[in-house]
Amino acid sequence: MDIRVQDAAFDPGVLLSAFTTLAAQAGAGAVVCFTGLVRDLPGANGGLSKMVIEHYPGMTESALQSIAEEAATRWSLGPVLILHRYGALTPEEPIMMVATASAHRADAFLAADFLMDYLKSRAPFWKKEFTAEGATWVAAKDSDEDALSRWR
Template sequence: MRVVVQEAPFDFGAESAAFAAGREDVGAVVTFAGQVRSLAADPISRMEIEHYPAMTEAALRKIAEEAAARWDLADVLVIHRYGTLTPGERIMMVATAAAHRQAAFEAADFLMDYLKSRAPFWKKEHTTEGAEWVAAKDSDEDALRRW
């Protein structure tokens, strides 16, 4: 299991390949990458992501351990960035490995829902009209409640 909180960009392809390399003990590897989105109707120029390092890493490790136990995963990878990111840049990555695909997919989905709604990160979007903190969405909470 690896949980990383970093400012620097990461190579999704290299991380995915390294995560899956030599895994003869699993039948499924699921990967997901989230990136900064800028909508035409509401464009952003950048996003600032802040966090408290010790608290954030501990929270992410705890949820990764919960996913690993709940779905009997062989391995878990969570990478989340902080700092200033621009549209199209990757914010985070989740990878899960399990004997069967359902466990790998469900665990990855669970981790993504947690990262979206409960991970201790604070996001501020910058637009031509100023900066605004990103508020929690009911839809994100609804997605997390299903677990």
């Protein structure tokens, strides 16, 4: 399992290519990848200028590792990649990436979906959005909790 929490930008294509090679070498027949991007806020005055993501070093990586290990107990997986950025990001920048590999597509899709639901609601990241109107901490959404509840 490859868990990365970093402030540096990343190229999803380069990471996916390397991950796919690793998955193939491990005998996988399926790779699923999700890349999240920073969205603009079109309704905000002037839109989103930046998003600042904070995390608690050490605790964040440990939480992501635990989530990945839980996925591996539920599905037959090969390599798993979870990458999440922190720091200041602007609209359209990649913010995170999850990739899973398995012998069969169903396990790879389910594991990636599971990881995303847990990342959205349980990973210790805090996001603050900056617009011309000021700055606002991003609150948890009921829809994220609803999505997570299907895995319990």
